[in-house]
Amino acid sequence: MELHVVTLHVNGRTHAVALAPNVTLLHALRDLGYTDVKSGCEKGDCGACAVLLNGTAVNSCLVLAYQADGAEIVTNAGLGTMEHPHPIQEAFADAGAAQCGYCTPGMVISAKALLDRTPHPTEDEIRNAISGNLCRCTGYGQIIEAVKIAADKLAEGQES
Ligand code: FES
Ligand code: FES
Structure with missing residues (x-):
């Protein structure tokens, strides 16, 4: 699958990562080391993966990483x-x-x-x-x- 560069601003740090279009924000964050973002159901039922995306709480397992391109993301560890x-x-x-x-x-x-x-x-x-x-x-x-x-x-x- 073709990779695309996505820029994620996480807890004040900027990461440019090449990702397949089907990679979720949850997996992108955990692969970057933000393991305070927990993986639970991976289908929007448990809230363990919640992060702030431009100030709004979202389940990161339901967001594709490219949808967060350029957005400000805050995890629990960023607070x-x-x-x-x-x-x-x-x-x-x-x-x-x-x-x-x-x-x-x-x-x-x-x-x-x-x-x-x-x-x-x-x-x-x-x-x-x-x-x-x-x-x-x-x-x-x-x-x-x-x-x-x-x-x-x-x-x-x-x-x-
Ligand atoms: S892992 Fe359960 S809502 Fe995302
Ligand atoms: S699931 Fe163990 S403290 Fe909430």
Whole structure:
């Protein structure tokens, strides 16, 4: 299959990669080393592969890499690190919202997209925002709590 050069801007870094037209953004990102983007169902059902694409949360398994040519992509690792976690990541730790952690990067991305557009979400809005993210470990109580804590942390940060 003919390869095409695709330019991906990921977490502030630019990659030009030659890819077949049927390569998904999920596989392109993981092959570039962004293994915080998790591969689950690969058919849009689990949300483990969620990333921000120009600020919108998408399932990267449903996006072909060439469709993201030139776009700004942010993964969970682009939001924060172990040393400097994002308030949403801190909130997931504070609330005990991760057990195996497989769903967590996608959950954090969905939470980020929600809180960017709705800084003070209702519980229904939180449930709706993470409705495409499946977790088989925690139940959803701690995850919803984490998003509430994150909203408070972000609001405090803006006030200070
Ligand atoms: S791996 Fe993309 S939604 Fe499940
Ligand atoms: S923490 Fe294991 S799938 Fe969510």
